[in-house]
Amino acid sequence: MGTTSTHLAEARIPTTRGARYLTQLCDHLAEMSHGGHSAHVHHDGDGGLPLVRQIERTDRRAEIEFDRGRCVLTASADALKVQVQAENPDSIARGQELIGRRIETIGRRDHLDVAWQPLDA
Numbered sequence: 001m002g003t004t005s006t007h008l009a010e011a012r013i014p015t016t017r018g019a020r021y022l023t024q025l026c027d028h029l030a031e032m033s034h035g036g037h038s039a040h041v042h043h044d045g046d047g048g049l050p051l052v053r054q055i056e057r058t059d060r061r062a063e064i065e066f067d068r069g070r071c072v073l074t075a076s077a078d079a080l081k082v083q084v085q086a087e088n089p090d091s092i093a094r095g096q097e098l099i100g101r102r103i104e105t106i107g108r109r110d111h112l113d114v115a116w117q118p119l120d121a
Contacts (some may be wrong), residue, residue, distance in 0.1 A: 005093040008119040011082045013103065013112055018075030019060055024106045025073065025099070026057050029064060050094050068094050082114070 015021065033052035050066035059062070064071040069086030082099060086092040100114035 005022075006085060006087060007089060008083060009086045009092055009096055009116045010119050011100070011114045011116050013080045013082065013107075013114060014078060015080055015107065015110060016078060017107075017110065018070060018080035019077075020078050021103060021107055021112070022057070022060070022062050022073045022075045025102055026055050026062050026064070028102060028106070030055055050091070050098055066095060066098075071095060071099055083119075084116075 013021075029052045033055075041099075050068045052064060053067055054065040055062065060075045062071075062073045068091035069084060071085070072083045074081045080103070082103070084092055084095040084099060086095055096114075096116050100116065103114050105113055106112075
C-alpha cells in the first residue's frame with residue numbers, strides 16, 4: 001500500500017463579510033467552470049490554473065474540488081478561513097494562486113489580503 005503525501009495551506013482573512021465573499025467566490029468559480037470561459041483563461045502560460053470540477057456550499061461553508069486538489073472555505077462572524085489541499089507543491093501553489101488572487105480581487109474595497117501558511121506535516 002503506497003503513501004500519498006498531502007500538502008495543505010491555510011489563510012485566515014479578517015473580515016465581517018466572510019459569508020458574502022464565500023458566495024461571490026463560489027459563484028465566480030461556478031461561472032468559470034460552466035459559463036462562457038474556462039479557468040484556463042486566467043493562467044500565466046505555464047500549464048494553467050486548476051480546473052473547477054465541483055462546488056458544494058452552504059451559507060457559511062464551501063468545498064471546491066479541482067482537478068489538482070481541493071479547497072474548503074469557512075465563514076465566521078470575523079473571518080474567512082481558506083484551506084487548500086493538493087498532492088504536490090506545484091498543485092498547491094496553483095490552488096493558492098487561483099483562490100488567493102480571486103479573493104483579493106473581490107475584496108479589494110475591503111483591502112483583503114490572503115497570507116498563506118503551510119500546514120504540511
